[in-house]
Amino acid sequence: MVKFIDVDPNEIDNTRQGRRGRVSYPILKSFLETGKYVAILDRTGMQQSFQGLYSCLGSYIRNHHLPIKLFSRDRQLYLMRLDIDKEGNEIPDWEVKQLEEWGAKAEEITPAVVEKRFEEEKDQTTK
Numbered sequence: 001m002v003k004f005i006d007v008d009p010n011e012i013d014n015t016r017q018g019r020r021g022r023v024s025y026p027i028l029k030s031f032l033e034t035g036k037y038v039a040i041l042d043r044t045g046m047q048q049s050f051q052g053l054y055s056c057l058g059s060y061i062r063n064h065h066l067p068i069k070l071f072s073r074d075r076q077l078y079l080m081r082l083d084i085d086k087e088g089n090e091i092p093d094w095e096v097k098q099l100e101e102w103g104a105k106a107e108e109i110t111p112a113v114v115e116k117r118f119e120e121e122k123d124q125t126t127k
Contacts, residue, residue, distance in 0.1 A: 023048060024060035028068060031079045037086050041077040050075055067094050 023046075031039060046053065054072060061068050067083035083094040091097065 023053070024057050027057065028060060028066060028079075031068065032066075032081070035084075035088060036081070037084060037088065038078060038080045041079060043077065050077070053077065065095070 058070050061070055067081060069080040069082055071078050083091055
């Protein structure tokens, strides 16, 4: 049977603690604080599966534009810093260099570009 306990509404704390991610944020923040260029993530004691953790970390890195590259080899997760070189020297414009390396050249979005793309795609069911 369920019990209900009387509570005075004025005694209930009305604030909430911030939520920065229960798994990804602490792992990635700790890695960035180590100052290491490349490291293996020790998954001992973690409840998440390999694939779940890989997906979760990858999404967090992309969504927060972190200077980290995540990759796996032989069921091990590796983290590599993109904002420092092998000697630990900072790379001030790491994002620009990374975009150039990946070949990402984004065109500037102007009203003319929007109009042109609208005309091209307006009758399509998929892009």
